[in-house]
Amino acid sequence: MAETHSLQDLRQAAVTSKVFVQRDYTSGTICKFQTKFPAELESRMDKQQFEETIQTLNNLYAEAEKLGGRSYLEGCLACLTAYTIFLCMETHYEKVLKKIAKYIQEQNEKIYAPLGLLLTDPIERGLRVVEITIFEDRSIGSR
């Protein structure tokens, strides 16, 4: 069983490699990531947990991009105010992005950091990939 690391410990650890979870375009241009479990993580974590994380992220992005009454109202209101409302109000998408950032930090603290992994928020990579940094496991006597 690996020694648990905290997020602070990880910052001093050496990076072994990075795994990139690519976008899944089969549903069109909406933001969705592939739930395929990368081979490099097989020794590190549970497949179920990984899929759950990615699926939750996908659901959150779907909520951000959902076309519904609320987004139409926001769009129409913005149009009527000549889009100046974007200067003062935070859009629904931005609110969900904050939620996503919080979720990722939570996941990192609870699940990934103890395993020596770190999730990077996709927004920092232009919503192209979910970058998972694998840190070197320096603890003696583990595995």
Add this chain to the structure above:
Amino acid sequence: MKNREYQQIDPQALATPPPDHTSRRLRRKWEVFPGKNRFCCEGRIIAARQSGVLPLTLALILLTSGLFFIFDCPYLVQNLTGCIPAIGGVLFVFVMVSLLQTSFTDPGILPRATPEEAADVEKQIDNPTGSSSSYRPPPRTKEVVINQQVVKLKYCFTCKIFRPPRTSHCSLCDNCVERFDHHCPWVGNCVGKRNYRFFYAFIVSLSFLTTFIFACATTHLALRSRGGNGLVIALQESPASALELVVCFFSVWSILGLSGFHTYLVAANLTTNEDIKGSWSGKSGGEDVGNPYSYNSIIKNCCSVLCGPMPPSLIDRRGFVPSDDSVQTSPVEIQLPAAKNDKNMCTQGTKGLLETASRSPLLTSSCPQAKPQAMPAVLETLPEIVPSPEPHPPKTTGGRQSTNTPHKHHSHHRSKAKQTTHHTHKTSNSSPRPYHSHSSRRKDSKNRDPKFSSLR
């Protein structure tokens, strides 16, 4: 004298300068942005490097509206109704705000891949085919099925990513733009996912404004000449109205046509890029090819394009550049793909060099319309010249295909812009006239397609 213990100084440590993260000013990401963009207000405002004809657009709108308010409004308020300047004012404000928003909003630029990402993508490309030393490099396309349609995702050599669907690389701005529509020189920016609604609002409100000013100027002259003086006297009394009439008459056709065209695009959930290339028209395949992104409902298409959620800017202009303390993962791996792709990168690099060489005298030019005439000729010959050592390398088709069409866009736009230097009217870049050129372009793309399809 105090007795002190002196530590042995290690000359090795002295040779390498200590990391001075604190002394070096933290830079914001907009300062190191690789694309050809200009930033103002500490990165809050983004624009393309070449402002195109934006000053001319602004001048025409301001001049015509100014003349309208100064010369036509007083007479019409006296003789007709006071609503006229109010309506004109509202339209004018709408036009200006949407124009500025179109010009200064990030159109949906995709940030370039980090080195690790690029290396990972290279690994994925080379592994499946296994051919690392063959003359014919692996095709840089990935196929994905969207809504029962096969869509090819092309690899962008500049940004080192597989472009998402509907994304295209703009060579003027040197960025991949999501849902790329076209690069509009009138607005001085690309039109893409994030600013398409502003662009549409701009052209629709501008059509209303030009129609309104045209109607008001005509009414003004008609009322003046009604008093038994005749048209000539009326024109002499109010020459400004004559000028407005001329500008509006020529603008109205092109702007109304452009609005109509874009209304069609919005209703069909298409982009100008896709329409011109004929991606979903089904003419090339002969089979039932439809737009996989359309919701098959005009209202839903319009709502999703114009009133959908506003996506955030992905380039994070005002964020800070992280200090380089992250350890490079597997540096050997990064070098290998570079060596393998030397040939591929070479052609792209040479092309880039030629492009910058041809562009450098233009950066200081004050007249963007006249000079760029030489550019499209140079740029369009580039794809022919550069890959000549390798006969039609498929790996550049991805780059070529995508950059050719924007070149066609640009040369089309610029030739139109050149025409306006001779005329005072505004001509649009994709307007009633292009209904002819669209079909001719489709033929062009069709002619080119068989060449590439065999290589794919």
